[in-house]
Amino acid sequence: MTMPKVHRIRLPLPFKLNHIYVHVVEGPEGFSLVDTGLDLPDSRRLLKAGLAELGIEARELKHVFLSHFHGDHWGLAHWFNELRVPLTMPRIDWNALDRWFDQPTADALSAENLAEMGAPPAIVEKSLRGIGAMRLSCPPFKPDHLVDDGDTISLSGVEFSVICTPGHSPGHCCLYQEEKKMAILGDHILPEITPHIAVDSLELLPDPLTAYRKSLERFRSIAVEENWPSHGPQILDLNRRIDELLLHHTQREDKLVTLLTDSAAPLTCYEVSQSLFDLKQLDDFAGWLAASETLAHLRSLVNDGRAFEEEECGVFRYRVERTST
Numbered sequence: 001m002t003m004p005k006v007h008r009i010r011l012p013l014p015f016k017l018n019h020i021y022v023h024v025v026e027g028p029e030g031f032s033l034v035d036t037g038l039d040l041p042d043s044r045r046l047l048k049a050g051l052a053e054l055g056i057e058a059r060e061l062k063h064v065f066l067s068h069f070h071g072d073h074w075g076l077a078h079w080f081n082e083l084r085v086p087l088t089m090p091r092i093d094w095n096a097l098d099r100w101f102d103q104p105t106a107d108a109l110s111a112e113n114l115a116e117m118g119a120p121p122a123i124v125e126k127s128l129r130g131i132g133a134m135r136l137s138c139p140p141f142k143p144d145h146l147v148d149d150g151d152t153i154s155l156s157g158v159e160f161s162v163i164c165t166p167g168h169s170p171g172h173c174c175l176y177q178e179e180k181k182m183a184i185l186g187d188h189i190l191p192e193i194t195p196h197i198a199v200d201s202l203e204l205l206p207d208p209l210t211a212y213r214k215s216l217e218r219f220r221s222i223a224v225e226e227n228w229p230s231h232g233p234q235i236l237d238l239n240r241r242i243d244e245l246l247l248h249h250t251q252r253e254d255k256l257v258t259l260l261t262d263s264a265a266p267l268t269c270y271e272v273s274q275s276l277f278d279l280k281q282l283d284d285f286a287g288w289l290a291a292s293e294t295l296a297h298l299r300s301l302v303n304d305g306r307a308f309e310e311e312e313c314g315v316f317r318y319r320v321e322r323t324s325t
């Protein structure tokens with residue numbers, strides 16, 4: 001078997017996280033792309049330039065695989081529809097995305113979720129503006145194939161196993177190449193930042209943090225000698241990074257428990273996230289990310305019996321049972 005080679009192309013993102021690496025798999029049948037970047041003029045130009053350095057045009061790609069449903073990973077997918085390059089993505093994430101393309105329904109759902117988190121109307125509006133801005137660089141597309149955990153996929157003649165790693169998104173998939181012990185990680189494990197873990201608006205994964213922890217543990221049993229994360233450099237010690245990510249979430253949860261314990265009254269998710277993050281410093285989109293990540297932590301605490309959730313007039317509040325001394 002011809003050993004595959006992976007090339008990476010760095011594309012800009014207009015966020016605090018200012019780049020994404022998309023990966024080009026070179027195999028016996030040519031080149032395939034994993035993830036696309038956003039549909040921004042610079043992004044498209046740099047992707048074309050990166051492919052040109054490899055001696056190909058975008059239309060010559062054999063296949064495009066999308067790791068998950070976040071826009072920075074598929075914003076240019078519609079362009080590959082136009083170029084008739086076959087597109088594959090995880091089935092679970094496509095089901096969510098297909099519904100997200102119906103903007104009025106998706107926005108109504110996001111507004112309802114934010115209201116349940118206790119976000120005031122002005123914040124709901126601000127968050128929807130942030131999501132709306134994201135939409136502009138992610139036009140709708142249609143995948144040609146959908147994959148599930150355990151499937152195999154051939155990218156330019158190279159066989160990869162699809163490893164579903166729910167957590168960062170409900171259907172997030174990594175690709176694993178057995179002979180070379182190589183993993184294309186998407187956003188499952190990142191070297192320099194903690195992958196964002198949030199409750200998706202459709203509640204496909206009601207407790208994403210617990211799912212994420214399982215997906216991290218699953219990776220310990222996979223022999224990986226070469227890894228390709230979507231943001232940042234390759235990870236030197238994957239198991240150590242898994243330990244760090246698990247510890248980060250444990251510490252964050254402990255901090256939440258302290259906050260809830262110190263509070264005289266039960267707190268909404270929005271109130272908790274205000275104490276954790278300086279929401280005024282965050283832009284519209286980042287503020288929404290902060291609140292949705294806080295909800296993931298609260299849900300995990302509730303599932304572990306360390307916190308309790310109560311609902312009143314459509315707003316959820318969280319408390320811990322005080323230990324009597």
Ligand SMILES: [Zn+2]
Pocket residue numbers: 068070073168187
């Ligand atoms: Zn992502």
